[in-house]
Amino acid sequence: MTTNTRVTAPAPARPSVPRPRRTPARAASVFLSTHPRTRLALLLSAPLFWLGIVYIVALVLLLVTAFWSVDSFTGDITTEFTLDNIIEVLTGSLYQTVTVRTVGVALAVTLIDVALALPIAFFMAKVATPRMRRVLLIMVLTPLWASYLVKAYAWRSVLSQDGILEWLVAPFGGETIGYGLPATIITLSYLWLPYVILPIYAGLERVPDSLLEASSDLGGRTWPTLRHVVFPLVLPAIIAGTIFSFSLSLGDYITVNIVGGASQMLGNLVYTNVGAANNLPLASAIALIPIVIIFGYLFLVRRTGALDNL
Amino acid sequence: MMRMRNARRGATVGLAIASVALLTACGTSGGGGGGDTSGDAATELGETEGQISILAWPGYVEDGSNDPNVDWVTPFEEETGCEVTTKTFGTSDEALNLMKTGDYDVVSASGDASLRLVAGGDVAPVNTDLLENYDGIYDFLKDRDWNTVDGVNYGVPHGYGANLLMYSTDVFTAEPTSWDVVFDKSGDYAGKVTAYDSPIYIADAAMYLMAHQPDLGIENPYSLDEEQLAAAVDLLKQQRENVGEYWSDYLKEIQAFQTGDSVVGTSWQVIQNVLESEGAATAVTLPEEGATGWSDTWMISSQAKNPNCAYAWLDYIASPEANAAATAYFGEAPSSDAACDFRDDCEAYHAGDEDYASQIWYWTTPIEDCIDGRTDVQCTDYAAWTAAWQEIKG
Numbered sequence A: 001m002t003t004n005t006r007v008t009a010p011a012p013a014r015p016s017v018p019r020p021r022r023t024p025a026r027a028a029s030v031f032l033s034t035h036p037r038t039r040l041a042l043l044l045s046a047p048l049f050w051l052g053i054v055y056i057v058a059l060v061l062l063l064v065t066a067f068w069s070v071d072s073f074t075g076d077i078t079t080e081f082t083l084d085n086i087i088e089v090l091t092g093s094l095y096q097t098v099t100v101r102t103v104g105v106a107l108a109v110t111l112i113d114v115a116l117a118l119p120i121a122f123f124m125a126k127v128a129t130p131r132m133r134r135v136l137l138i139m140v141l142t143p144l145w146a147s148y149l150v151k152a153y154a155w156r157s158v159l160s161q162d163g164i165l166e167w168l169v170a171p172f173g174g175e176t177i178g179y180g181l182p183a184t185i186i187t188l189s190y191l192w193l194p195y196v197i198l199p200i201y202a203g204l205e206r207v208p209d210s211l212l213e214a215s216s217d218l219g220g221r222t223w224p225t226l227r228h229v230v231f232p233l234v235l236p237a238i239i240a241g242t243i244f245s246f247s248l249s250l251g252d253y254i255t256v257n258i259v260g261g262a263s264q265m266l267g268n269l270v271y272t273n274v275g276a277a278n279n280l281p282l283a284s285a286i287a288l289i290p291i292v293i294i295f296g297y298l299f300l301v302r303r304t305g306a307l308d309n310l
Numbered sequence B: 001m002m003r004m005r006n007a008r009r010g011a012t013v014g015l016a017i018a019s020v021a022l023l024t025a026c027g028t029s030g031g032g033g034g035g036d037t038s039g040d041a042a043t044e045l046g047e048t049e050g051q052i053s054i055l056a057w058p059g060y061v062e063d064g065s066n067d068p069n070v071d072w073v074t075p076f077e078e079e080t081g082c083e084v085t086t087k088t089f090g091t092s093d094e095a096l097n098l099m100k101t102g103d104y105d106v107v108s109a110s111g112d113a114s115l116r117l118v119a120g121g122d123v124a125p126v127n128t129d130l131l132e133n134y135d136g137i138y139d140f141l142k143d144r145d146w147n148t149v150d151g152v153n154y155g156v157p158h159g160y161g162a163n164l165l166m167y168s169t170d171v172f173t174a175e176p177t178s179w180d181v182v183f184d185k186s187g188d189y190a191g192k193v194t195a196y197d198s199p200i201y202i203a204d205a206a207m208y209l210m211a212h213q214p215d216l217g218i219e220n221p222y223s224l225d226e227e228q229l230a231a232a233v234d235l236l237k238q239q240r241e242n243v244g245e246y247w248s249d250y251l252k253e254i255q256a257f258q259t260g261d262s263v264v265g266t267s268w269q270v271i272q273n274v275l276e277s278e279g280a281a282t283a284v285t286l287p288e289e290g291a292t293g294w295s296d297t298w299m300i301s302s303q304a305k306n307p308n309c310a311y312a313w314l315d316y317i318a319s320p321e322a323n324a325a326a327t328a329y330f331g332e333a334p335s336s337d338a339a340c341d342f343r344d345d346c347e348a349y350h351a352g353d354e355d356y357a358s359q360i361w362y363w364t365t366p367i368e369d370c371i372d373g374r375t376d377v378q379c380t381d382y383a384a385w386t387a388a389w390q391e392i393k394g
Helices: A002-008 A024-034 A036-065 A084-091 A093-127 A130-145 A148-159 A164-172 A181-205 A209-217 A222-250 A254-259 A266-276 A280-304 B002-027 B073-080 B092-099 B111-119 B199-212 B226-242 B250-259 B269-277 B307-318 B320-330 B338-342 B354-359 B382-393
Strands: B051-056 B083-088 B106-109 B156-162 B164-168 B193-196 B243-247 B264-267 B282-285 B292-301
Touching: A024 A036, A036 A280, A084 A093, A084 A280, A093 A130, A093 A181, A093 A222, A093 A266, A093 A280, A130 A181, A148 A164, A148 A181, A148 A254, A181 A222, A181 A254, A209 A222, A222 A280, A254 A266, A266 A280, B051 B092, B051 B307, B073 B083, B073 B307, B092 B106, B092 B111, B106 B111, B106 B307, B111 B292, B156 B307, B156 B320, B164 B269, B193 B199, B193 B226, B199 B226, B199 B292, B199 B382, B226 B243, B226 B382, B243 B250, B250 B269, B264 B269, B269 B282, B269 B320, B292 B307, B307 B320, B320 B338
Parallel strands: B051 B083, B051 B106, B193 B243, B193 B264
Antiparallel strands: B106 B292, B156 B292, B164 B264, B164 B282
């Protein structure tokens, strides 16, 4: 290119940098580098449009739908404002029972997951050798590579009447717990465990070892050290983990469909109202319940700094 | 300076809009095209479009991928050049909802969906003169409430059958003769009873009450006043105590009977066929109270993108050989006598037996006007049934 022509020319003392050719692409590049706001607008408008229109507006539309109603015969939506759906969801005993059941399941799953995740994360962060830590991290992450459905169906076969659990406990006179809420809690705890371990592990890694040594130098035994030094420091991380397990359990309807027997959760009510009953307005009204609960939860934990740990 | 900044800001906004426009241009493909939505039936057929999207009950559209010996889709594709894509559904409500998307050209609708599809404008009238095989179809299936509205025909009858009682032969030493094993005596099989997960299942309870509590005065299980519905709901709530799980995905029921998690409950012949082929210890029976059942109709979407292939499919699936294959596999009576030439089990399904066919309570959408002829009360509609069903499941 330009350098080739320079070779034949009489060589100057120091070869000057060739003047770039003015191509449209270069002109645009120059324009963008001198106009940072334009650059930012081009970069962000598409993703922000996606977030704004496709995500937030869709969510708002869904909530607006809660104030509409449906023609029961043709199944078409009537866009007249009505509070019937909200009132029904707030006062109907069915929705209260199912909400209590769903929150109960979500709490149980969260408690189990935190109880399991704390020792595992502590071992990974503070006890294991770096090599062991990597192995453990991979083991924690591996289940995430398998499909959610495969794992839920695996539990369905484990808990079934001729499943592996029955086979294990039958010699001792036990029998499988079968399908139902306990099966749902077990399966959900299994599914969300990695999401709880990872933030707690990350939180524990940030606790300096020197603090543990200082505590021990000052005569702190294991439990007081854990309680007064480690726990307050990782509390935000624990809460970050519970946000995952709690909110994911709150919205789940597939696992309970697969292993929950005849029980239903809020997600199932939404699903049957959209899919079977074709009552989108009522489904939207029901969908407000978990949204309100999770917003309440986020509001409560906002002050602990947990949101910075997500 | 101020003006310049404004101009620059304007340019920024313009660029932002342009980049968004670019994004949306990539996102939306050229939709639409084809499909006469005016509401009139076609008067003549054109070239087939090369593909067709079918929404059907499981077992209605088999291309050999479930069982290499069961394939009536490939001959259709070879004959007409219409490439078939299929989606199956588990309940009529699901079918109704999926049809509203407009993604499907034809649907196999049961009586509890067909009228709602017509009322919602989701299906188009069908000109049966364009279908060679329509003439051979049983007369008692033509021009019925669930496929014809105000003299306008909306589809082609496919087949009909009954919801049967399935039981595990390991648990039952003798064949049960009554539905009481899933209702009044369901406590004997606590936790292992299964039931169909749809509001239309309330009709099964109503039919049982028709035989066992005659003083309720139920004449038609799809026409219940509030008191009768409450009685059916009470019965189903008792049953709920003993239900292990509800099914709408037929594969889930197959698995539950295989593992022994379900031992008795409502089922379809096709489920028994699959279980039998896998050697499971199950059997089906038609109890003395009778049964609810279905009479299905192939309908064409009002938004069909491939109307010519849709007509080709309706004609093909009504042809004796294809209809025999499809209805035999699902376990139901075919739609024509000629189809029985290709089946050896027509007797078992009482094909063409008008009296027998009239004893099955075909799925019908419950509406406020009592369809049993009562005018002094208002009946409960499907919305009430849906609410009741959710309450039963709790």
